[in-house]
Amino acid sequence: MTAATGRFTLGPGTVIWTDAASAAVARDLARLIQPATGLDLPVRTGTATTGNRIVFRRDASLAAKLGKEGYRLDVRVLNMNDSRPIDPDQLLQLGKLDVLFLQFSGAIWYPMVYEFPPRAKEVLAHKKRVAQLARAFRYIEILDPTFVVPSAGPPCFLDDDLFAQNDAIDDETNIFPDQTIFLEHIRAEDRDGGRLMLPGTVAEITRTSFEVTHPQPPETIFGAAKPAYLEAYRERKRAVIAEARTHWEGKPRVDLLAELQPWWEPLLEEADLIAAGINERVALDVGDEVIVIDFLTRKVRHRDPDEDEPRYQFFIERSLVEHLVREHVDDWVNELFLSMRFSAKRKGPYNDYVYTWFKCLTEERLQYAEGFYAERGPTQGTFELDGWCVQKRCAHMKADLARFGSVEDGVLTCSLHSWQWDLATGACLTSDGHQLYARPVGSEDDDGPRPEDAQPPLTVSHDSESAAAAESGAEVDAANLEREPGAA
Numbered sequence: 001m002t003a004a005t006g007r008f009t010l011g012p013g014t015v016i017w018t019d020a021a022s023a024a025v026a027r028d029l030a031r032l033i034q035p036a037t038g039l040d041l042p043v044r045t046g047t048a049t050t051g052n053r054i055v056f057r058r059d060a061s062l063a064a065k066l067g068k069e070g071y072r073l074d075v076r077v078l079n080m081n082d083s084r085p086i087d088p089d090q091l092l093q094l095g096k097l098d099v100l101f102l103q104f105s106g107a108i109w110y111p112m113v114y115e116f117p118p119r120a121k122e123v124l125a126h127k128k129r130v131a132q133l134a135r136a137f138r139y140i141e142i143l144d145p146t147f148v149v150p151s152a153g154p155p156c157f158l159d160d161d162l163f164a165q166n167d168a169i170d171d172e173t174n175i176f177p178d179q180t181i182f183l184e185h186i187r188a189e190d191r192d193g194g195r196l197m198l199p200g201t202v203a204e205i206t207r208t209s210f211e212v213t214h215p216q217p218p219e220t221i222f223g224a225a226k227p228a229y230l231e232a233y234r235e236r237k238r239a240v241i242a243e244a245r246t247h248w249e250g251k252p253r254v255d256l257l258a259e260l261q262p263w264w265e266p267l268l269e270e271a272d273l274i275a276a277g278i279n280e281r282v283a284l285d286v287g288d289e290v291i292v293i294d295f296l297t298r299k300v301r302h303r304d305p306d307e308d309e310p311r312y313q314f315f316i317e318r319s320l321v322e323h324l325v326r327e328h329v330d331d332w333v334n335e336l337f338l339s340m341r342f343s344a345k346r347k348g349p350y351n352d353y354v355y356t357w358f359k360c361l362t363e364e365r366l367q368y369a370e371g372f373y374a375e376r377g378p379t380q381g382t383f384e385l386d387g388w389c390v391q392k393r394c395a396h397m398k399a400d401l402a403r404f405g406s407v408e409d410g411v412l413t414c415s416l417h418s419w420q421w422d423l424a425t426g427a428c429l430t431s432d433g434h435q436l437y438a439r440p441v442g443s444e445d446d447d448g449p450r451p452e453d454a455q456p457p458l459t460v461s462h463d464s465e466s467a468a469a470a471e472s473g474a475e476v477d478a479a480n481l482e483r484e485p486g487a488a
């Protein structure tokens with residue numbers, strides 16, 4: 001950019017001229033200018049030498065120095081918002097990482113919504129919190145960045161119904177620890193380079209330094225100030241939340257069964273692998289009506305008062321379900337479940353096919369999921385881990401087990417989502433299905449399943465973070481609950 005002096009007046013006749021390489025930046029500028037000025041400035045590609053204009057053009061004389069992108073990054077930054085790379089070695093091949101923006105405290109409903117006894121919930125939540133921090137730290141160990149910024153979390157609950165979910169007082173049984181807790185965790189692990197950033201923080205970064213200027217002192221937000229900060233934040237957003245609630249409250253009643261049958265039954269007909277994976281009934285209890293999604297008969301119907309309890313039950317306020325139906329929402333996991341405005345109950349272990357179903361409520365999404373399940377993902381052979389010969393790729397979502405796997409007492413844990421397997425049998429201890437190939441090193445287990453026979457990964461994620469996978473990350477804890485000292 002060339003510095004100059006003079007007077008420039010922005011007006012309705014102003015045109016933004018750009019070359020093709022800078023067009024995205026030019027359009028961004030037009031968008032930024034619009035709200036404050038009311039001007040919809042046209043963005044044109046080409047050259048103009050007259051007229052009131054803003055010009056975005058790369059300086060050709062700098063091409064040799066800056067390359068065809070027109071800029072050069074002096075630091076290498078990885079933003080891992082909503083992503084859990086299963087193959088971090090590929091990232092390492094790009095060179096030394098300077099800054100890692102790391103998600104450590106994402107939104108999820110487990111175990112809060114489940115009908116567990118209160119003490120059991122506390123135990124499970126504590127284990128989930130510990131597992132989350134450990135998983136995030138494992139990425140730091142593997143990627144070895146110079147600086148780490150905990151980011152993209154935790155969620156902040158400002159609605160009165162959910163306000164208690166905030167980790168206002170650094171509660172060991174809360175799964176939403178904040179940035180300062182994770183930074184403390186990093187320090188406790190003898191790791192330097194953690195940096196706090198807030199919305200509005202400006203960071204000046206080089207390969208060896210990371211200086212921040214915060215918009216307000218962090219001590220006015222975190223620690224002892226946090227309860228008051230959250231209260232004030234809630235008050236500031238009260239009107240916004242009240243307005244949002246009008247989208248689903250006070251609307252005309254919807255005949256749910258009449259709407260859901262023609263929507264879901266054709267999908268059930270096509271959902272061979274999901275139906276086989278659930279192989280049971282799922283109940284939606286909206287208070288004055290219970291609707292059953294029957295994956296055995298592939299029908300949607302009312303619950304028969306004489307039938308036994310369906311294996312999976314969701315209890316959701318009627319107005320919320322009506323909203324989802326009225327809007328024909330194709331992903332109830334992100335639209336509803338992540339809001340935690342429901343409770344749930346189930347018999348037996350977690351089943352991620354159930355959540356896949358609720359994420360795939362259109363033909364397109366369903367076909368994607370079915371295709372995903374049908375595809376036999378490569379396991380990439382085996383490797384040795386603590387005396388076991390184990391398939392290289394995790395049977396959940398293909399993480400590299402040489403990186404994320406650990407063995408204790410014959411149980412393999414993949415730290416990416418904390419799923420576990422009994423190595424002697426290959427059985428998954430976290431969810432139905434998901435058999436893993438493993439045998440003791442040196443054994444001739446020719447009769448056992450081969451890696452290529454192991455099931456493909458079974459959780460389908462349409463967004464970059466699988467909410468269902470995030471829940472399942474602690475499901476193993478539910479299975480082990482009775483072994484927890486002090487558990488109810």
Ligand code: FES
Pocket residue numbers: 394395396397398399414415416417418419469
């Ligand atoms: S990829 Fe291994 S537990 Fe999810």
